[in-house]
Amino acid sequence: MQNKPKIDEMLSTLDRELPQALSRLQEFLRIASISTDPAHAGDVRKAAEWLCDELRSLGFQADVRDTPGHPMVVAHSPKGDRRPLLFYGHYDVQPVDPLELWDRPPFEPAIEDTPAGRVIRGRGASDDKGQLMTFVEAFRAWKAVHGALPSDLVLLFEGEEESGSPSLRPFLRENAEELRAGIAMICDTGLYADGRPAITTQLRGLYGEEIVIRAAEFDLHSGSFGGLAANPIQILVNALASIKDDAGRITLPGFYHGVEDLSDELRADWQALDFDAGGFLSLVGLKHPVGEQGRSALEMVWNRPTFEINGITGGYTGAGFKTVLPAEARAKVSFRLTGTQDPQAIREAFRAHIRAAIPADCTVEFHDHGASPASRMDISDPAFAAAKQALGEEWGREAAYIGAGGSIPIAGDFKEILGMDSMLIGFARDDDRIHSPNEKYDIESFAKGARSWARILAALA
The missing domain is CATH 3.30.70.360 (Alpha-Beta Plaits)
Structure with a gap:
């Protein structure tokens, strides 16, 4: 309980400084860091340097590290006696084609009011600059309140995720001792479909x-x-x-x-989600589930x-x-x-x-x-329960352990090369239009995402 006053102060700081945080995010989004297009190689490096400067201003020891492709950004907070935590995100973005389908220039981000709430619109808003900056703003609030950064943080921000990460595995192998931590935090995921906070614990x-x-x-x-x-x-x-x-x-x-079949804990967690397969299919003009007989819908898309x-x-x-x-x-x-x-x-x-x-x-x-290969995390690690509780406190709903039908290879790379599990926590929504024209990120996701990371940092201390 002794962390409670500090948590409240951090949350108040994040709320008060939200306009400035959004301005920083807009500045970041204006950089056209399209990793798949050689014409934008300079922009990718510019984004890496912008991010590195931002981290240095907070007190991180940060560097732009060259690779055969686009650079990595690596940063460290001072050493201490905490369990080391690795934070991963990517600062490169998808191409913007077809440009004519955008309602505004993709690299001129703006905050808009929509029927569902306020959003920030622009390429990379959700995937992954907005999510990555929820980390950074949580670190900023921690320092503002405590006078120093949390100790034992390692940050790895990649510039090639949207082009297949060709340099990532060699970089991890060459820098394994420097990057290895107790557990990794990956922000490139989202909320559950109904807006519930979630920790992705397995990936196909x-x-x-x-x-x-x-x-x-x-x-x-x-x-x-x-x-x-x-x-x-x-x-x-x-x-x-x-x-x-x-x-x-x-x-x-x-x-x-x-x-492998589901554990009893995950089966109960997934059943509590009350997933409506018919409703989910109706979003794409279908009604009737197909697939492997004798399996639930969530089993089929997450665990089969x-x-x-x-x-x-x-x-x-x-x-x-x-x-x-x-x-x-x-x-x-x-x-x-x-x-x-x-x-x-x-x-x-x-x-x-x-x-x-x-x-x-x-x-x-x-x-x-x-x-x-697939990735499955060891949720018996106490960090998972602590993060789950912190998310529930922030969002007012119990967080869920979920699976993902898709693949996020970095989680498997961390397991294979660095020998550590990952906690995949993000705040994107299904309607964010990532990889598509008019990409957006909800202001609520950005604000509560940063607040969530502040709570998780405190919980894992």
């Missing part, structure tokens, strides 16, 4: 593949060759269709090795592996009609992975399945589109 992995099947040397007239010559599209769809059975289970040998066909091309797809047997067929597919499933083993099983379906006079080639 991802394995992607492109398949190309070739038969005849050129497209054939179906009247002359139909029924006799191999049809690559037919071969492809037959092979892909047989990967799932009628119950929605995946048929590849050994596929479910490493898949999947196989999806992402696209198929081949033959004639233009206007009108053309009766041909195509010479070539292509498909792009992906697997979402859970538990300790091995992406490389699944790749081998998938490729063997496809090869077994290829006739003798046809060929197949594969193009790898990445593979990363």
Whole structure:
């Protein structure tokens, strides 16, 4: 309880200084740090330097670290006797195309009143500059109240997340001793769908593949060759269709090795969320859930592996009609992975399945589109319960442990390379339009996000 007066002072400071914090965020958002576009390399570095200067002004020892790609920002607070905490975010942003769909210039951020409340609109507002700055504003308030930064903080802010993080894993390996901490904090996530604060405790992995099947040397007239010559599209769809059975289970040998059922604690937490699968699907014009029989909707999107066909091309797809047997067929597919499933083993099983379906006079080639394992955090670590309580106190609702159907590879990288779990806590909302025109971040998310981190810092002290 002795931290309570300090918490109140920090929260009051954050509330009082919110206009200045929003001005700083707008300044940050004006920097067009698009990491995928070489024309914006200078802007990416400018954003890194802006962030580094901001951290130094608070008393961090901060540096812009060069990599073969865009730079990293690394900062440290003074050493002490706390459990070291690593804070991760990214300062690069997505491209803005199509520009004509923006209601205002994407790098001229503004605060707007909307029917749902006030928002700050601009590229990077939610993903991830606004979220990253909730860290920074919490650190600022801590120093203003206590006269010094919290000890034993390590900050790692990346400039290549939106371009696949090619420099991140080598950087982690080369600087492992410097960056290793007790636990990592990752802000690149969001609130639960109904606005409830949440800690993401598990992430599905991802394995992607492109398949190309070739038969005849050129497209054939179906009247002359139909029924006799191999049809690559037919071969492809037959092979892909047989990967799932009628119950929605995946048929590849050994596929479910490493898949784990939910713990009783997580099952109870997820049931309490009262997830409405039909309502969720109605947002995209659907009504009826499909998928693996005997599993709840949240299990299927957070804790069960999947196989999806992402696209198929081949033959004639233009206007009108053309009766041909195509010479070539292509498909792009992906697997979402859970538990300790091995992406490389699944790749081998998938490729063997496809090869077994290829006739003798046809060929197949594969193009790898990445593979990363799932991540699951150890919620028995007392830090999780402390953070969960702190979030509940701030938002007035009990925080939830949730999963994520997508992949955030950095959490797996921290586990594999630095040997530590991550706590994924963010304040984005489903309607923030990240990666799309008119991206926004709710002012409530920004303000209460900074207040949440101040509470979590105090709880973990």
